[in-house]
Amino acid sequence: MKNPRDVILRPVVSEKSYGLIDNTAYTFVVSPTASKVEIRQAVEQIWGVKVVSVNTMNRKGKTKRYSSSYATWREATRKGSKRAVVKLAEGDKIELFEAR
Numbered sequence: 001m002k003n004p005r006d007v008i009l010r011p012v013v014s015e016k017s018y019g020l021i022d023n024t025a026y027t028f029v030v031s032p033t034a035s036k037v038e039i040r041q042a043v044e045q046i047w048g049v050k051v052v053s054v055n056t057m058n059r060k061g062k063t064k065r066y067s068s069s070y071a072t073w074r075e076a077t078r079k080g081s082k083r084a085v086v087k088l089a090e091g092d093k094i095e096l097f098e099a100r
Helices: 015-023 036-047
Strands: 007-011 026-028 049-060 064-070 072-075 081-088
Touching: 007 036, 026 036, 026 064, 036 049, 049 072
Parallel strands: none
Antiparallel strands: 007 026, 026 081, 049 081, 064 072
């Protein structure tokens, strides 16, 4: 099995992800090769909580246009990411997201 810290890269900090916390759902950026089972095991090992479900989504990187010289446009693509929305059992919570 992979190291849990290699599976869970970082939490997602946005209004939408903080709105999901009320329903005990937490959002993380995860490794692109991680499966739902690996994500579940990593969250349970790191924070000691019971995971009910894991939903994943692959987000494609945005395409941006830039000018390299006068009237010459080029396109570049930003890096894509994989995110996981993890729903915890009733009564469990991750202190990382709680306001102090």
